[in-house]
Amino acid sequence: MSFDDAIKALSLDALKNVKDGHVIGLGSGRAATALVKSLSKYIKTKKIAVKCVPTSMQIKLIAEKGGLELIDADQIDKIDLVFDGADQIDKNKFLIKGGGGALLKENILISAAKKVIIMADSSKFVKDFNRTIPIEVQPSARQIVWKKIERLSGKPELRTLDRGYPFFTENSNIILDCGFGVIKNPKILQQKLLNIPGVIEVGIFTRKPDIIYKAKANGKFEILT
Template identity: 70%
Template sequence: MTYDDAIKALSNDALKLVKNHQTIGLGSGRAATAFVKSLSLFVKKNKFSIKCIPTSLQIKLEAEKGKLHLIDTVLDKIDIVFDGADQIDKGKNLIKGGGGALLRENILINAAKKVVIMADDSKFVTNFNRDVPVEVHHLARNTVAKHISKIGGRSRIRTLDRGYPFITENGNIILDCNFGVIKKPKLLQEKIKKISGVLEVGIFTRKPDIIYKARSTGKFDVIK
């Protein structure tokens, strides 16, 4: 049994949260991809009428394969969002943006009535200790990098394998910023957001309503 087995199992379990006529936000990444596959079969089997808002082209293509009804407009309220996370700390704060979709993911999460996060147990930490993705307008990359340095971080532009800058679906770049161990994520998030040219920070402080923790044994835990 593997993490993939656990993620498939928890994706099927999470379907019990899906109701007819809901508007559902679909996050990005491995767990979200597995959930979309399960959701597609579930909707077809039960003849549900739901609307889905994808957070990335990757998840949009997966949802199109499953013939889910997609909409591009983000409504004032989304019934439920299913998403993954790069890290989850002891306070249930999240680091997201490893796939580059942090801006749209944060919009959907903050518009949702309920947030469900799915991640394997390696993503759970006491305090954040990985790079924080920061989406930045390309004209501000140097000034943002200087301000990141002033508040104790080291930044680098995210690049593709060939060395070209990674460009988000919004046309921006991402600075991956190392702050060491982060004990006050909300304070750091607020400091970064005040920097001119920053469009989104990969520290999410909206607490999930439900967290699925996948284990390497193929099983999973549910944290509420």
Template identity: 40%
Template sequence: MEKANSAKEAARLIEDGMVIGIGSGSTVEIFLNELGKRIKEEELEIWGVPSSYQSHMLAVENGITVTDLIQFEELDLCVDGADQVDENLNCIKGKGGALLREKIVAQAAEEVIIIVDSRKIVDVLDERVPVEVFPFAYGNAVKEIKKLGGEAVLRESDRKLGACITDNGNFILDVDFGRIEDPEGLECRINCIAGVFENGIFPRRLIDRVIVGTKDGVRVLRN
């Protein structure tokens, strides 16, 4: 119910002719289904840049014209979910493994809207941080992350033996840093490690508003 409320509210914000960035995950799936209803009923024309193969297929199913950042280098807005959001609108994302493309799409958008249920809102981020790593750099990345105070575990696939591989052909490390008091600083330090492509800390500078689904509707947090 809460996920659906936040997703429906985001779908109402989409206007005819918009080019949108599309995140990944279960709440985004609801958003795309709701937007698909509007596209069909109101005959809207919406263009979308998906961040994963999952969201690509869902966008096509719901009548969105899929495009890319070559054709549209700037997006009107981006809608995505999050695993955790702190009181300052810093986020942790990437449980679905699409963090690199999600951050690229978010950076390309004029406005970034995060849709979550109320359980995702916390005082201080403490969720494991996904880190996308070039396989060749795996051992060194684990060592360097430990110097930053993180304990890294290689994410394994639940459908096959071995490591989970991203849409970009890379490994994902899930890193426990405990309480993250300086999300933006930690994001930069992780990304300075050779072989790290991106990490799942989405600092507040990327986020414009968070739509939080509640039992009774939504509340909106703005940056």
């Protein structure tokens, strides 16, 4: 039994929250991928209909393969449920997201959702954030934003692809992965970063999830509310 077994099991349990007529936001990453692969079979078994809003091309392709009905975020005025993963979860149940580069759309859907369900393995849970913060930046503001992050004691690095080319988000922006050491006050840091002109989105999410699934290495999972 492994984390992957636990993620598969918890994704099946999380689907119990899906109801007929729901509009569902689909996050990105390993846990969200496992859930999306099970969602198509679930709605067919339960004979219900849902519409899904994907947060990235990666998850959109998986959802299309499963025959899920997809819509764009600007076509709806509500989101009943969002399923997503996280790069870290701290003691306040705040999240670091953006490892896959879809932080802007993920935050839009999470902020609009009636219920947010986060799925992550136990290695992602920490007392205080201690990993880099993804920051989506308008490319022409790169140097200005870089300097301002350094003034906040951050250490930015441009996210690149394997061959050294800059990584671009689906919104045609760049990502700066920024180290701040151990972060004691993530909400304050989030606001300071968002106040920098040229910053599009910050990977610190302070909307607390309604349900958190914690996958364990023994193949089991825990539900935190």
